[in-house]
Amino acid sequence: MRIFALSDLHTDFRENRRLIQRLAERDYRGDALIVAGDVADRLETVRETLGFLRGLFADVWFVPGNHELWVRNDPRDSVQKFHAVLAACAEVGVRTAPGRAAGHWIVPLFSWYDAAFDVRGEGVQADLEAWSDNYFCRWPPDVGSPSAYFATLNERSLRAYDAPVVTFSHFVPRPELVPPVRYLSFKGLPKVAGSLRIDQQLRAVGSRVHVFGHTHLADDRVIDGVRYVQNWMNPRRSDGPDTPLKLIHDAGAELPSALQPLFC
Numbered sequence: 614m615r616i617f618a619l620s621d622l623h624t625d626f627r628e629n630r631r632l633i634q635r636l637a638e639r640d641y642r643g644d645a646l647i648v649a650g651d652v653a654d655r656l657e658t659v660r661e662t663l664g665f666l667r668g669l670f671a672d673v674w675f676v677p678g679n680h681e682l683w684v685r686n687d688p689r690d691s692v693q694k695f696h697a698v699l700a701a702c703a704e705v706g707v708r709t710a711p712g713r714a715a716g717h718w719i720v721p722l723f724s725w726y727d728a729a730f731d732v733r734g735e736g737v738q739a740d741l742e743a744w745s746d747n748y749f750c751r752w753p754p755d756v757g758s759p760s761a762y763f764a765t766l767n768e769r770s771l772r773a774y775d776a777p778v779v780t781f782s783h784f785v786p787r788p789e790l791v792p793p794v795r796y797l798s799f800k801g802l803p804k805v806a807g808s809l810r811i812d813q814q815l816r817a818v819g820s821r822v823h824v825f826g827h828t829h830l831a832d833d834r835v836i837d838g839v840r841y842v843q844n845w846m847n848p849r850r851s852d853g854p855d856t857p858l859k860l861i862h863d864a865g866a867e868l869p870s871a872l873q874p875l876f877c
Contacts, residue, residue: 614643614644614645614671614714614715614864615641615643615644615645615715615860615862615863615864616644616645616647616714616715616717616779616860616861616862617641617644617645617646617647617809617858617859617860617861618646618647618649618781618824618828618842618844618859618861618864619646619647619649619844619845619846619858619859620648620649620651620783620824620825620826620843620844620845621637621650621651621678621826621827621829621845621846622648622649622651622653622662623651623652623653623660623680623845623846624651624652624653624661625653625654625655626848628848629846630669631661631848632846632848632857633662633665633666633714633846633857634665635856636666636669636731636856636857636858637669639673639856640673641669641670642669642670643671644670644671644851645670645671645672645673645714645715645719646666646669646670646672646673646674647673647674647678647719647779647781647824647861648663648666648673648674648675648707649676649678649766649780649781649783649824649825649826649843650675650676650677650678650679650680650681650783650784650826650827651678651679651680651783651824651826652675652678652680652681653680653681653705654680654681654682654683654685654749654800656694656697656698656701656854658680659681659698659701660701660705663675663693663701663702663704663705663707664705664707666707667681667705667706667707667842671714672708672712672714672719672741673706673707673708674701674707674708674709674712674719674721674781674865675707675708675709675860676709676721676722676723676724676782676783677695677698677699677723677783677825678783678784678827679725679726679746679783679827680732680833681694681695681698681715682695682698682750683696683745683746683749683750684750684751685749687696687718690751690752690753691750691751691752692752692753692756692761692762694724696722699738703843704731705816705862708720708721710770711774713776715720715862715864716776716777716864717776717777717778717779717862718775718776718777718778718779718836719779719781720770720772720774720778720779720780720781720815720818720820721770721780721781722762722767722770722780722782722814722815723764723766723767723782723813724759724760724763724764724782724783724784724807724808724810725759725763725784725808726760726784726785726804726806726807727758727760727808728804729808729809730785730788730803730804730807730808730809731786731788731801731804731806732788733793733794734796735793735794735800735803736800736801736802736804736805737794737800737801738801738804739801740799740800740801740802741801741804741805744801744805744856746805749842756805761809761810764808764810764811764814767814770818771814771817771818772818773818773819774818774819776821777821778818778819778821778825779820779821779822779823779824779849779861779862780814780815780818780822780823781823781824781825782807782811782815782823782824782825783825783826783827784806784807784811784826784827785806785807785808785811785825785827785828785840786807786808786809786811786812786815786823786825786841787807787812787836787841788803788807788809790807790825790832790834790836790841790843791803791807791828791830791831792807792826793855793875806828807825807827811825815822820839821839821840822839822840822841822842822861822862823839823840823841823842824842824843824844825842825843826843826845827836828843828845829845829847830843830845831843831844831845831847831872833859841876842859842861844857844858844859
């Protein structure tokens with residue numbers, strides 16, 4: 614069994630849907646897929662896309678991203694939408710809780726971002742004036758910090774596991790995985806990229822590999838003994854493999870060695 618990773622499918626867009634549909638041209642029936650959030654904001658599209666993928670793979674794991682929690686023209690708040698997404702996953706057989714695959718434990722970590730993640734203090738607040746989450750997410754008054762709320766949901770998964778662990782989240786677990794602002798066109802990103810709680814939790818379960826998404830910046834590197842992988846679905850890339858999937862484990866083989874850091 615192989616384990617593949619992908620994030621930020623955004624199948625609201627036709628070219629992205631076509632790329633996902635092309636996966637049916639290959640045989641993945643014995644493999645597992647980790648989808649690290651941002652399939653779509655329409656629940657029907659999330660259900661349809663994940664159901665299609667579940668029909669191709671032996672197992673599919675998923676965590677919602679920020680787009681899934683948008684509530685445009687929706688009477689629900691974002692927490693209610695989150696639980697509706699989990700229910701839709703259950704309907705199509707997509708996993709959102711820890712489980713075994715290829716001799717590993719796959720452990721989803723629900724998450725949200727917080728401004729404390731910007732440890733260098735260089736995120737540009739003015740760039741967040743048009744940040745869609747500010748307009749399309751709606752949080753109930755008792756949630757407080759969304760980042761803390763979702764981290765609390767993971768506590769039942771924070772235990773010792775009897776096999777190597779692969780964790781995944783939508784948001785970024787470490788500030789080093791976001792380039793310095795001088796390299797970014799969207800200079801508010803450090804304030805809405807991730808949460809330090811994610812790395813604390815993945816290390817609490819002894820994760821060897823962590824898959825994440827959100828920033829649309831491909832990455833694959835080892836930091837303090839953990840391999841961090843982002844493989845967002847870029848339909849316009851002209852080089853590399855002809856599949857959007859990234860292989861992170863092949864049963865009977867060592868995990869592929871990580872690439873060198875892209876930024877220092």
